[in-house]
Amino acid sequence: MANIRSKTQDIYSLEQLSSKSSRVHALHPMVKLISTLLFVVIIVSFNRYEFVRLIPFVFYPVILMALSETPWSIMLRRAALALPFALLAGISNILFDTDTAFVIGYLPVSFGLVSFISILFRTFLCVAAVLILVAVTPFNQLTNQLRRLHAPDIFVTLFEMIYRYIGVLLDEASAMYTAYILRSTEHKGLQMRHMGSFAGQLLIRSYDRAERVYNAMKCRGYNSLASRSKVIPLTGSDIFYLAAVSLPVILLRVFDINKLFTAVF
């Protein structure tokens, strides 16, 4: 089950990335959250034919990934994961939207193709933005911010605990799966008719684990869903970063920089 192992690996490598120290890592988590959201919303607000106007936004991931030392290999792998759905919609655009948008030399380019490329490129930009966010922000800082945004505390704590136990259960599932395939020599992979007891076992074991976790929590005085979060002060560089990201992004949305170029040259 390479699948399960690689997922565990994914959490692990992000965990390592987010605990590095760089200027971007040191920024206030809220600032990073806001600028990421702003970036995604702006990207998505372009209509489907505006590929050219999206291009300058590539500076955002390029600069941030370099500053935070996030490797491109992780980035490309994730973009590939997000691709299938985008491809489905994009290809259908090629099929259905066949009017010619413009002609390069003698080669007609359809609107469908333009929107296809633009959908793929948007996918890349959005995935990159989210990846950068989690690669430069330790998980507990993210959840702290959720608390400060008054997300229900029970939900945030739940979120933290699920994140923690995903790693544990993935390890268990992958060990069970290995034990399974070692004795299922003639078949490839898990058979559907065994899925009930296979997953059922894992589920009951998880249930018993929950009981033990609950005991461990109670022993350390857990009896309320009280809110707890630490306030991190905003610094000058946080405000500078917010401005440095949002100004260009908003300006690029309002002005068509390509047009300015054409006007100048």
Next chain:
Amino acid sequence: MIAVNNISVTYPDGTKAIRDVSFTINDGESVALIGANGAGKTTLLLSLVGVLKPYTGTISVDGITLERQTLNEVRRRVGMVFQNPDDQLFMPMINDDIAFGPRNLGLSEDIVEDRVNSALSELGIGHLRGRSSLRLSSGEKRIAAIATVLSMNPTMMIFDEPTAFLDPKSRRGLIKLLSKLPHGRLIATHDLAFADEVCPRTILMKNGTIFADGKTRELIYDARIMDECGIADTL
């Protein structure tokens, strides 16, 4: 000081897991709890911290009788380290886990921070602070789990099979660590050599009752006694 008087514990399904058990552990004393699988060790430990409610009998800690109203007071004084550290480390980062108990006590963030720092430094694991428990070694997880209890400033510590999962070196590290901590403690274990090294006194359990309570050396090397308890083995 923990004083246990004639407690019996019955599970909802009717299993009588503990029957009429009494003993006392003084401050600073180190006691091993030995018994076959299913003898009732875990059940006994869980009732000491009020997770399971005894059917009859009383438990008191530092003179405070364990009841509904004193539950928090008792849990603050008696810290329990669970058998599987993965059950005890449930927050994303180790420092959150260590801060979990003190925060629940309602301490201010400054004091919580202090507690976390001193637990980390006392156990010599400052480097684990911002790490997630996701990829710690078994030995590191075990020590982190102890830190989560230490930060509550307990007077008494309870361990359920602390040497499980450890390689010989980490096991040795744990023994060194325990010899440095001043707390009174009760340690359920199958590792007789470990009990011998760490605990001068042993409580032997059999089928939910106390079969013997005395000097560790005198009990675990006595083949007849060990055999009667169903844990016959040569060291």
Next chain:
Amino acid sequence: MIAVNNISVTYPDGTKAIRDVSFTINDGESVALIGANGAGKTTLLLSLVGVLKPYTGTISVDGITLERQTLNEVRRRVGMVFQNPDDQLFMPMINDDIAFGPRNLGLSEDIVEDRVNSALSELGIGHLRGRSSLRLSSGEKRIAAIATVLSMNPTMMIFDEPTAFLDPKSRRGLIKLLSKLPHGRLIATHDLAFADEVCPRTILMKNGTIFADGKTRELIYDARIMDECGIADTL
């Protein structure tokens, strides 16, 4: 017979878990695999049954070289008992679990039934037949897990920390059991006393390489060698 020739195993993230390891285990031979946490024991075992693919080198079992085409043949001959029996018992009843392997070999129901019965009686756990693994003790689970492998009629058995979770008596039972089974075996363990009793020969691992390979007695009592492997401890 297992022959391992210069294998190296690298995880997808670049961790070089095994480097240039070679050894041979003859039929009926009993070998302990000892090393600190993270030394690469589990990785080595998993590559012997073809779960992990070595980067370089070859593995052969009874003269059959482990490759994609011979995977089934090799797994039929080499049975692996996992560290945690819970991972290995995934069917509703113990007898389903034991029958699982033989059924997948395409054997007729009669033969499957035979195999189940002989595995159960060989291990003396006939009474567990119709029980669910969810309600067994740790020791019973361990033996049931061994039965699921035994029913495949392997020539070689591989164990990953078989004494974990066991009380002294169950551990003793396991030792007796192993001495009765005729299979060649490789046993990864942290339990040095166990290795001493069960395996005349020991392979010592350190950082993914073989540090020493020789008589168990000569290795585990040699404080200098054990210290260099990072598992220094007195028995």
Next chain:
Amino acid sequence: MHMADALLSPAVGGVMYAASAAAIVYSSVKTKKDEFAEKKLPLMAVTGAFVFAAQMINFTIPGTGSSGHIGGGILLCAMLGAAPALLSMAAVLIIQCLFFADGGLLALGCNIFNIGVIPCLIVYPLIFRPIVRKGINFKRITVAAIISVIIGLQLGSLGVVLETLASGITELPPGTFIALMQPIHLAIGLVEGIVVSAILCFVWKMRPEILESSLSGASIDKAISVKKVVLALAAAAVIVGGALSLLASSNPDGLEWAIEKTAETAELEAMGDVHDSAASVQGSTAFLPDYNFSNADEDSAAGTAVSGIVGGALTFALAGVTGVIISTVKKKKKSAIARADD
């Protein structure tokens, strides 16, 4: 079935965010009122993580050779009850979005709604619970699980279709889109339903008390009135949707319209006449609104296209160079520090 950001418009994303947020807050309040809330939290967490892990386990579907995986909503509901199940499912979806690139940040609202709210707050109380509550047994569990999973998946994929169409990113005609999505999800739903029912039957056989306790009177879902949930969701959606569609209605591109209105930007003047001349064509054929491609003026369109492509290539190159420079400078600095340390 996870939706991606690239296929969404901000308006649709925003509406669904509001609806899902309302559902989460609602479920949090419900869960907290439950006397077992405290105890339920670790249970919710671990079963949530279970659903995540179980989705990684692919199984082979007999006779087809293809593989499937389980859906979590109904399974979680049966274990936990509706409101806690929604919270778990939502948390799992957020983690999938942030850490595994499954579904986008803006699409999170849609995904929580399609995969969480629909099965947990609508299908479970209306279908699963009534069937099973009459008296729990293997047959009822099986029937209830299969029907609920199928219906949940049908509604969910319909949600995907509607949300995508409303965003106007794809050219697929609605009929074709639905004809493509629904049958596929019928098949998937059947397989998932069978697997979920098998898991629940296993749990029922081994530990009947688990399923009983989530169905029993002590559980919270009794308190959940479907009507109230639907009303709350509708209200949230109408408010946000109304605000956003106000912006969107006068111009296909709401955000741009808003920006133009609040700050009389120079953009309009700059584009000036070209924009005007193309405007009529754009209106009828949905031309690039900001682009001066027009059939009437092919030469200039091609010219702009070429300059656009050249400009785009230059931008990419420049971005690449910037990245390389930053990385190099950082490396140099690092090795300088390392040397200083020696």
